[in-house]
Amino acid sequence: MSLFNSLFGSSEEKKEKESKINWIPLQHAGQLDEMIAFSNQKPALIFKHSTRCSISRFALKQFENEYDLEDRVDAYFLDLLEYRDISNEIANRFQVMHQSPQLLLIKNGESVYNVSHSDIDAGELVERL
Numbered sequence: 001m002s003l004f005n006s007l008f009g010s011s012e013e014k015k016e017k018e019s020k021i022n023w024i025p026l027q028h029a030g031q032l033d034e035m036i037a038f039s040n041q042k043p044a045l046i047f048k049h050s051t052r053c054s055i056s057r058f059a060l061k062q063f064e065n066e067y068d069l070e071d072r073v074d075a076y077f078l079d080l081l082e083y084r085d086i087s088n089e090i091a092n093r094f095q096v097m098h099q100s101p102q103l104l105l106i107k108n109g110e111s112v113y114n115v116s117h118s119d120i121d122a123g124e125l126v127e128r129l
Contacts, residue, residue, distance in 0.1 A: 019064045023047075023077035029089050035076060036093075039106045043129060044074040046090065048102040051081050056101040059120045063103070066122035072129060073105075105129075 026032075026046065035044045047063065050056040069075075080087050080100050091098045094106070099116035105128055106112070113128045115121070 021064055021067050021075050023075055026076040026078040026086060027083060029086055031076070032086070032089060032093060035074065035106060036109045038074065040108050042074055043072070044076060044106045045125065046076045046078060046102075046104045046106065048078045048080055048087055048090070048098075048100055048104075050100040051079055053100060055117060059101040059117060063120050063122050068122065069126065069129075 024031075026035075035046075038044065047060065049060050078086060078090070087098055090096070090104070094104060094111035094114070096102075096104065096111055096114045099114075101120060102114060102116040103120045103125070104111050104114040105125060113125070115124070
């Protein structure tokens with residue numbers, strides 16, 4: 001292994017660390033309407049992530065490692081730095097204070113569970129389904 005790979009990791013190592021969650025990128029406000037409508041048949045989760053925050057990165061990786069919901073929910077991923085307006089819309093629609101990182105569970109068009117920072121726990125999410 002080269003010095004570069006030992007410092008920064010190889011592309012194969014990065015592939016192994018890719019998420020097992022089939023994230024749906026949340027990139028426009030119209031997706032919220034669709035998600036709300038579909039949440040009547042299948043719950044949705046929103047993971048709000050700040051790509052510049054080490055705490056957010058840690059919470060995301062921990063959640064992805066613990067996640068075992070397969071097709072039980074639709075999983076939406078929001079890059080807060082790129083789409084802050086959507087985060088603000090989520091706060092308005094679901095009457096939750098903006099946090100980062102933050103996880104929301106949407107069922108029947110309503111936020112039934114939301115947590116942030118170290119309280120984000122995939123096991124706890126399963127219990128809320």
